[in-house]
Amino acid sequence: MIRNPGKEALVAYLLIAPFVAVYALIFIYPTVQMFLLSFTDAGLIGGGDFVGLDNYERLPRDRRFDTAFWNTAYFVLLTVIPGTVVALGISLGVTRLSGRLQALVLALFFLPYILPVSVVYRLWDWTLNFQFGIAMHLFDFFGMDRVPIFKVTAWFMPAVAFVTVWWTCGFSVLLFLAGLRAIPREIYEAASLDNATRWTTFRKVTWPLLWPVTSLVLTIQLIVQLKIFDQVYLFSTGGRPNDNLVMVYYIFQRAFQSDQGGRAAAVAVVLFIMVIIVSVLNFQLMRLSGGRNR
Amino acid sequence: MFNYSSFAKTALVATALMTTSVQAQETVVWWDFLGGGDGVRMKQMISDFNAAHEGEITIDATTLEWGVPFYSKVQTSAAVGEAPDIMTYHASRIPLAVDQGILQEITADDWATMGLSEDDYADATWNAVTIDGKQYAVPLDTHPIVLYYNKDVLAEAGLLNDDGTPKGIDSREGFTATLQALKDAGSVKFPLGSVTADGNFMFRTIYSLMGQQDGELMTDGEFLAGDNKEKLQNALGVLAEWTNEGLQSTYTDYPATVALFTSGEAAMMINGVWEVPTMTDLHEQGKLFEWGAVELPVIFDHASTYADSHAFAIPANKGKEMTPEKRAAVLEVMSWISKNSLFWATAGHIPAYGPVTASDEYKAMEPNATYSSLTENMIFDPKTPLAGVAGPIFDVMSTYFVPTLNGEMEPSEAVEEIQYELNDMQ
Numbered sequence: 001m002i003r004n005p006g007k008e009a010l011v012a013y014l015l016i017a018p019f020v021a022v023y024a025l026i027f028i029y030p031t032v033q034m035f036l037l038s039f040t041d042a043g044l045i046g047g048g049d050f051v052g053l054d055n056y057e058r059l060p061r062d063r064r065f066d067t068a069f070w071n072t073a074y075f076v077l078l079t080v081i082p083g084t085v086v087a088l089g090i091s092l093g094v095t096r097l098s099g100r101l102q103a104l105v106l107a108l109f110f111l112p113y114i115l116p117v118s119v120v121y122r123l124w125d126w127t128l129n130f131q132f133g134i135a136m137h138l139f140d141f142f143g144m145d146r147v148p149i150f151k152v153t154a155w156f157m158p159a160v161a162f163v164t165v166w167w168t169c170g171f172s173v174l175l176f177l178a179g180l181r182a183i184p185r186e187i188y189e190a191a192s193l194d195n196a197t198r199w200t201t202f203r204k205v206t207w208p209l210l211w212p213v214t215s216l217v218l219t220i221q222l223i224v225q226l227k228i229f230d231q232v233y234l235f236s237t238g239g240r241p242n243d244n245l246v247m248v249y250y251i252f253q254r255a256f257q258s259d260q261g262g263r264a265a266a267v268a269v270v271l272f273i274m275v276i277i278v279s280v281l282n283f284q285l286m287r288l289s290g291g292r293n294r
Numbered sequence: 295m296f297n298y299s300s301f302a303k304t305a306l307v308a309t310a311l312m313t314t315s316v317q318a319q320e321t322v323v324w325w326d327f328l329g330g331g332d333g334v335r336m337k338q339m340i341s342d343f344n345a346a347h348e349g350e351i352t353i354d355a356t357t358l359e360w361g362v363p364f365y366s367k368v369q370t371s372a373a374v375g376e377a378p379d380i381m382t383y384h385a386s387r388i389p390l391a392v393d394q395g396i397l398q399e400i401t402a403d404d405w406a407t408m409g410l411s412e413d414d415y416a417d418a419t420w421n422a423v424t425i426d427g428k429q430y431a432v433p434l435d436t437h438p439i440v441l442y443y444n445k446d447v448l449a450e451a452g453l454l455n456d457d458g459t460p461k462g463i464d465s466r467e468g469f470t471a472t473l474q475a476l477k478d479a480g481s482v483k484f485p486l487g488s489v490t491a492d493g494n495f496m497f498r499t500i501y502s503l504m505g506q507q508d509g510e511l512m513t514d515g516e517f518l519a520g521d522n523k524e525k526l527q528n529a530l531g532v533l534a535e536w537t538n539e540g541l542q543s544t545y546t547d548y549p550a551t552v553a554l555f556t557s558g559e560a561a562m563m564i565n566g567v568w569e570v571p572t573m574t575d576l577h578e579q580g581k582l583f584e585w586g587a588v589e590l591p592v593i594f595d596h597a598s599t600y601a602d603s604h605a606f607a608i609p610a611n612k613g614k615e616m617t618p619e620k621r622a623a624v625l626e627v628m629s630w631i632s633k634n635s636l637f638w639a640t641a642g643h644i645p646a647y648g649p650v651t652a653s654d655e656y657k658a659m660e661p662n663a664t665y666s667s668l669t670e671n672m673i674f675d676p677k678t679p680l681a682g683v684a685g686p687i688f689d690v691m692s693t694y695f696v697p698t699l700n701g702e703m704e705p706s707e708a709v710e711e712i713q714y715e716l717n718d719m720q
Contacts, residue, residue: 043394044366044369044370044394045369045370045372045373045394045396046373046394062718063715063718064715129547129550130491130544130545130546130547130550131543131545131546131547131550131553131554132550132553148491148544148545148700151491151545151696151700152702239491239492239493239547239696240493240692240693240694240696240697241689241692241693242689242690242692242693242715243693253689256362256366257362257684257685257686257689258680258685258686258719259369259390259394259679
């Protein structure tokens with residue numbers, strides 16, 4: 001058959017057209033609008049007047065933006081690498097099991113992941129509520145002072161990070177398991193013939209061969225955790241929301257509570273740029289470090 | 295003998311009547327945020343209304359999530375012409391809504407049509423729905439906070455007056471002494487159950503205490519000007535003192551506070567009147583001690599209680615004119631429900647429509663009748679688009695109330711921070 005490149009290209013365009021149309025309508029167009037909105041003093045509804053860079057100039061001296069920025073960074077620090085390490089540890093353990101036991105243990109670790117965030121919030125509130133939480137009875141039993149975990153700033157982010165890792169690591173475990181299974185058995189056999197210790201096998205075989213998966217998990221985690229909102233919102237309801245702000249929460253607060261769509265859009269643009277920069281940096285870093293191991 | 299022509303005529307007339315009645319039938323789309331015990335009572339009132347207006351008006355009601363979700367939806371739907379015909383609204387949120395142009399004015403003609411007037415409402419309530427001399431909502435109720443108390447525990451400690459009210463609610467020293475006596479008696483875990491983990495809620499108590507000193511949050515567009523700062527600090531100081539002396543529960547969120555009180559672990563509780571149905575129902579089931587509710591204690595110069603008002607508002611749907619028939623139906627809904635709001639009082643709220651609270655039936659309702667005297671001492675939110683339930687002022691203050699009420703921060707420091715942030719919002 002004679003290939004007709006012109007026709008092929010046409011078919012290709014036709015096939016991707018629906019996607020491009022939808023993508024343009026529900027992603028590109030709103031994004032452009034968001035950029036435009038960030039230069040106005042619009043409220044939640046309707047347009048606003050052009051105010052130039054005002055919304056951006058306010059940000060450096062805006063204390064709540066400061067809180068939101070550093071809390072987000074802190075949260076990323078507390079979840080991305082720890083979450084990945086925990087998931088790797090669990091999957092290394094699970095992979096040693098076999099048959100039904102493995103399926104059972106895997107299911108147990110994966111279970112939290114299928115819960116909606118509201119249920120996760122309820123579970124942990126029941127556990128750690130200052131007056132009625134079951135964990136508080138443990139504190140009492142050991143004669144320790146009760147700690148109002150979600151009401152004190154020092155405890156808030158670490159606690160939410162812990163809950164998040166508990167909640168979401170099941171998915172990373174699955175990715176790691178798939179990666180571990182893709183490593184050929186023969187390599188481990190060869191390693192054991194060479195009398196390699198477990199640590200050496202991990203360092204020289206598992207870790208480098210698993211690196212593509214690890215970098216994938218890290219990238220996904222990084223992007224997801226930069227956009228953290230639900231847990232922080234739920235756990236700080238009725239607490240001290242302005243101390244626990246993260247970027248998306250701050251956007252929500254400005255737009256929906258303070259009726260300042262323009263200022264919210266400016267923060268959203270900053271977050272957008274942050275995610276892009278971090279993702280690109282992360283990708284380059286992964287590529288470089290991955291190249292060394294190969 | 296069968297007269298065919300007269301039968302045909304009757305049938306024709308009957309058909310014609312039916313058609314007109316079908317045409318005249320108006321469906322009023324209704325949104326509210328009443329999800330608790332009061333929501334159940336409102337549903338009852340709606341079905342009563344529908345029964346009384348069969349063939350004329352039907353209310354098609356939907357209950358949405360209270361707070362930010364409700365108000366976000368209302369704002370955005372009005373902007374695209376998809377808002378309901380009538381909705382419940384907090385009086386405190388009206389300044390922002392008027393600013394955004396999402397509410398229709400309730401004109402003098404409308405009030406006349408409804409058969410309601412300014413004289414039927416308390417001044418503070420009428421004022422709360424008025425912006426620049428125009429009304430934007432019909433007040434249904436006022437819902438202040440009150441002091442709930444466990445009669446059994448207080449009686450045992452000898453802290454009840456002859457009329458069954460708690461001792462010492464007329465002064466700061468008196469009330470602190472009552473709390474201290476309850477602590478010394480040791481029969482409860484906390485003398486006062488207080489929503490110390492929720493600054494949003496505590497706004498109501500603290501603003502009341504400011505009102506007791508004639509303090510104002512906002513004067514001439516400036517927050518906490520002059521000695522208002524000191525008055526806020528005084529208010530915080532009292533609550534911080536109760537915490538330091540171990541007289542109130544710390545880091546307690548809203549549901550936990552109600553649970554502390556109803557389980558008998560806290561002898562008293564400051565909470566909204568909307569918890570009255572909770573107590574009434576539990577008491578009826580024999581699961582609650584003898585209880586009562588009174589106006590907030592006078593801690594400073596005179597009685598004063600923060601209140602908000604549930605009101606009915608007509609959204610201004612953008613690009614969609616409301617037909618006169620529909621508007622008439624909506625006015626009838628607001629009028630009928632206002633005039634029949636005695637039942638609403640069983641939800642704890644104080645009906646805004648004066649003739650209802652003046653009625654003998656209302657005066658026989660307890661504890662409603664005991665605390666309804668506070669309508670004379672009510673203060674509402676400052677009139678600014680930043681005010682209102684779940685609004686930015688609530689939010690800013692909340693953040694500093696929680697550390698202050700739990701002994702993490704000095705009241706003076708909190709006041710400085712609050713002033714800075716409030717003024718920064720404008």
